[in-house]
Amino acid sequence: MLLVAAGLAAGWIDAVVGGGGLLQLPVLLLVPGITPVQALATNKLGSVFGTATSAVTYYRRAHPDLRTALPMAAVALAGSFGGAMVATVLPPSVFKPIIVAALVAVALFTAFRPTVGELTALRHHGRTHHAVAALIGLVIGFYDGLIGPGTGSFLIIAMVVFLGYNFLAASAKAKIVNLATNLGALAFFLPSGHLLWGLGLVLGAANMVGGYLGARMAVSRGSRFIRVVFLVVVGALILRLGYDVVRENILHNA
Numbered sequence: 001m002l003l004v005a006a007g008l009a010a011g012w013i014d015a016v017v018g019g020g021g022l023l024q025l026p027v028l029l030l031v032p033g034i035t036p037v038q039a040l041a042t043n044k045l046g047s048v049f050g051t052a053t054s055a056v057t058y059y060r061r062a063h064p065d066l067r068t069a070l071p072m073a074a075v076a077l078a079g080s081f082g083g084a085m086v087a088t089v090l091p092p093s094v095f096k097p098i099i100v101a102a103l104v105a106v107a108l109f110t111a112f113r114p115t116v117g118e119l120t121a122l123r124h125h126g127r128t129h130h131a132v133a134a135l136i137g138l139v140i141g142f143y144d145g146l147i148g149p150g151t152g153s154f155l156i157i158a159m160v161v162f163l164g165y166n167f168l169a170a171s172a173k174a175k176i177v178n179l180a181t182n183l184g185a186l187a188f189f190l191p192s193g194h195l196l197w198g199l200g201l202v203l204g205a206a207n208m209v210g211g212y213l214g215a216r217m218a219v220s221r222g223s224r225f226i227r228v229v230f231l232v233v234v235g236a237l238i239l240r241l242g243y244d245v246v247r248e249n250i251l252h253n254a
Contacts, residue, residue, distance in 0.1 A: 002027060007046055007203040011210020014047065015054035016218045016226060018152010018174060019233040020210075021047065022240055024203065025149065031199065040087075040148070041189035042196045046203025048182045050211035055175040057215035064172035068163075072133040072173070073180035076141030080184030083145025095147060096248075100241045103150065106157050107234045110227065116160060118223055123164040132162055137177055144181035145188070150237045152178050153230060167223035167230065175215070 006027040010020030021043060028039040058064060110116065124132055136158045144151040152174050159170035189195060218226055 002030070003199065003202055004206045007050075007206025008210040010047075011050035011054070011207035011212075012214035012217075013210075013229075013233060014050055014152055014178070014207070015057075015175065015211040015214025017156060017171065017230040017233050018154070018178060019150050019237055020050070020207075021149040021151075022233070022237055028199070028203075034196070035194075037088075037189075037192075038194045038196055041186070041192070041194040042200045042203070043148070044182050044186045044189060045195055045197075045200030046207050048179065048186060049204030050207025051175055051179040051182055052211075053208040054211035054215040055179050057212055058172040058175050058219065061216070061219040062168060062172040064169065064176065066176075068130065068133050069173040069176040071130060072137040073177045074137075075134045076137035076144075076177045077180040077184035077187075079138040079141025080145035080181040081188050083142040083147075084185040084188035085145075086142075087146045090146075095143075096241050096245050099143075099147065099150075100238060100245055102154075103234055103238045103241070106153075107231060107238065109161070110157065110231055110234070117165075117167040117170070117227055120166045120169050121164045123162065129163065133159075136162060137180075141177075141181045141184060144178070145185045148185075149240070150234070151181060153234055153237065156226075156230065167226040168218065171218055171226055 006024050010024035012020075013023065014020035024046065025039060025043045028034065028043055029036065031039070122129065136155070140151060140154045140158065143154065155174035155177055156167065156170045159165045159173060160167060163170075165173070
C-alpha cells in the first residue's frame with residue numbers, strides 16, 4: 001500500500017514538474033532485501049508507465065511541438081544509457097554537491113524572476129534552436145541515467161531559460177523527453193537481471209493514474225500553477241540531496 005501511494009504521488013509530481021523519483025526511490029529502498037541497483041532499475045520500470053501516460057495526455061491536450069521534442073528525446077535516450085553505464089563504475093555521490101548547487105541557483109532564479117516562463121518567446125530559431133535542445137537532452141539525459149531525481153524539473157527550467165518556452169509548453173515537451181530518458185536507462189538495466197517485475201508493474205499502474213491526473217491538472221491550471229509546484233519540488237530536492245551530501249561527508253570523515 002505504501003508503494004502504491006508513493007507511485008500515485010510520484011506519477012502526479014512527475015506529470016506536473018518532474019521529481020517523482022524523490023519520493024518513489026526512497027520508498028523502494030524500504031523494501032526488505034532490495035539492493036540500491038534493484039531499486040534504481042525498478043524505479044525506472046514504474047516511471048516509464050507514468051511518463052508515457054502523462055506524455056500522451058499532454059500531447060492530446062497541449063499539442064507540444066514534436067519537431068523539437070522528438071529529436072531531443074532521441075539524444076536524451078542515448079545520454080541516459082551512457083549515464084546508467086557510468087553509474088555502475090562511478091558513485092553518484094561525486095556529483096551530488098554540484099547538483100545541489102545547481103538546484104539552489106535554479107530555485108533562486110525562478111523565485112526572483114516571477115515573469116519567467118509565463119509566455120513563450122523563443123530565444124533561437126532553426127538549426128540553433130534544435131542544437132540547443134539536443135544539448136539539453138544529452139546533458140540531462142546523462143544525469144537521469146546517472147542519478148535521476150529531478151530530471152523533469154531540470155528539463156523544464158532548461159527549456160524555459162535556454163529555449164524560451166513557457167512552463168506549460170516546457171512541461172509538455174519534458175514528458176516526452178523524460179519518457180525517452182527512462183527508456184534509455186531501462187534498456188541498460190533490462191539485461192542485467194536487476195529488475196523486480198512485480199514491484200515495478202505495481203508502481204507502473206499507480207504511476208499511470210497519477211500521471212494522468214497530474215497532466216490534466218497542469219494543462220487546466222496553466223503555467224503559473226506549474227511554476228508554484230516547480231518551486232516546491234525543487235526546494236524538496238535541495239533538502240533531500242543536501243542531506244545526502246552532509247551525511248556522506250560525515251560518514252567519510254568518521
